[in-house]
Amino acid sequence: MRHKRSDFPEAFLFGTATSAYQIEGHAFGGAGRTHWDDFAATPGNVVRAENGDRACDHYHRFAEDLDLVKAAGLDAYRFSISWARVLPEGTGTPNEEGLDYYDRLTDAMLERGLKPCATLYHWELPSALADKGGWRNRDIAAWFGEFTEIAMERLGDRMFSVAPINEPWCVAWLSHFMGGHAPGLRDVRAAARAMHHVLLAHGTAIQTMRGLGMSNLGGVFNLEWATPANGTPEAQAAAARYDAIYNRWFLGGVFKGAYPQAALDGLEPHLPEGWQDDFPTIQAPLDWCGLNYYTRKLIAPDATPFPSLKEVEGPLPKTFMDWEIYPQGLEDFLTRTAKEYTGDLPLYVTENGMASPDVLVDGAVKDPSRTAFLEDHLDAVQRAIAAGVPVSGYFIWSLLDNYEWALGYEKRFGLVHVDFETLERTAKSSYHELKAALQS
Numbered sequence: 001m002r003h004k005r006s007d008f009p010e011a012f013l014f015g016t017a018t019s020a021y022q023i024e025g026h027a028f029g030g031a032g033r034t035h036w037d038d039f040a041a042t043p044g045n046v047v048r049a050e051n052g053d054r055a056c057d058h059y060h061r062f063a064e065d066l067d068l069v070k071a072a073g074l075d076a077y078r079f080s081i082s083w084a085r086v087l088p089e090g091t092g093t094p095n096e097e098g099l100d101y102y103d104r105l106t107d108a109m110l111e112r113g114l115k116p117c118a119t120l121y122h123w124e125l126p127s128a129l130a131d132k133g134g135w136r137n138r139d140i141a142a143w144f145g146e147f148t149e150i151a152m153e154r155l156g157d158r159m160f161s162v163a164p165i166n167e168p169w170c171v172a173w174l175s176h177f178m179g180g181h182a183p184g185l186r187d188v189r190a191a192a193r194a195m196h197h198v199l200l201a202h203g204t205a206i207q208t209m210r211g212l213g214m215s216n217l218g219g220v221f222n223l224e225w226a227t228p229a230n231g232t233p234e235a236q237a238a239a240a241r242y243d244a245i246y247n248r249w250f251l252g253g254v255f256k257g258a259y260p261q262a263a264l265d266g267l268e269p270h271l272p273e274g275w276q277d278d279f280p281t282i283q284a285p286l287d288w289c290g291l292n293y294y295t296r297k298l299i300a301p302d303a304t305p306f307p308s309l310k311e312v313e314g315p316l317p318k319t320f321m322d323w324e325i326y327p328q329g330l331e332d333f334l335t336r337t338a339k340e341y342t343g344d345l346p347l348y349v350t351e352n353g354m355a356s357p358d359v360l361v362d363g364a365v366k367d368p369s370r371t372a373f374l375e376d377h378l379d380a381v382q383r384a385i386a387a388g389v390p391v392s393g394y395f396i397w398s399l400l401d402n403y404e405w406a407l408g409y410e411k412r413f414g415l416v417h418v419d420f421e422t423l424e425r426t427a428k429s430s431y432h433e434l435k436a437a438l439q440s
Ligand code: FCB
Pocket: 019, 022, 166, 167, 170, 222, 292, 351, 397, 404, 405, 413
């Protein structure tokens, strides 16, 4: 790797990120059923109908996995807490075995000198709450507050940082408008409600944690740069609509107490009554803002109902996800977010990484494309820092090859290869390069 730790500010944190359903093995330890189990059990939703029953079996192997985080020289570990593992029915009686597990996991991080950075919702909604309408039901804010309280009463004293919800766009739009993630709906009214309730739940959880005396609380937003597919005003307007729905809705709600007009144009008729009154909760002050960044999209207008746009294939080199590699978007988002939304608040890149078709040959995995991807994005982070943006850390997605949602186990994002037959872990060349960089 061409970077050294000493090229970054003194307190800059390097970490890696994972999520519960993608690695733990959800069939273990008394976890409740989730809408991802239901979604995966429905033909056509997930590659080979794979689910998170066993995943990487991190539930039983977390000590070995955290040893890998430590040995890489990383400072922090971003993980998530499964709602259905803590509360199998979503509300009510906690699963003590689940709480004990997160207790041990937290202590195992601290024993290794790793900063625990928790996310409270990384997509495995308990099925019992999905039955009640899930993110379409306003009550989800209170249900999520209850879960937050139970989880953080137990763990909050040892967290370095906590964010309520991973990637609100995926929770709301991808899952309720595009049908790509659980619950797999394609319904504009459901989507609009989820777009609002996800932020209401975020704010409720922040307030709950403040009530417990916690600090260093943030939000994690996934951002995708929208480039007009051509120079026409129509393409520019379509890209602006995409930007409004994908990026500005969530940042605008949390940091400005307002939704962008280009999104309201289509969504306002479908929002729940009284939505304007929820901003005091949605805007609960944060201590930092996390950006997950992977790619950009080329956007063209389309003769369909709102949002009347389509994605067009772009010319840049692509990852195994078919996502264009566009590091400039990371610099632009860091700069724009600070300038327009967050000011002096510390920014973290809470996810960045790529999928590649890595194969194990003679006990080793060579993934130079991942190293190059990370280098190019670290350059973008450095340019933002040089321009005065307060970027405080960078987390690589992901530690392990894992369950990549609707794409099953096919798309490998790990610094560490996982053999899904034997569950053996093998550090890839990118892991070794990162380790050398962090030591220098
Ligand atoms: C992000 C998700 C993460 C993983 C990566 C590739 O959107 O937060 O769980 O799927 O994409």
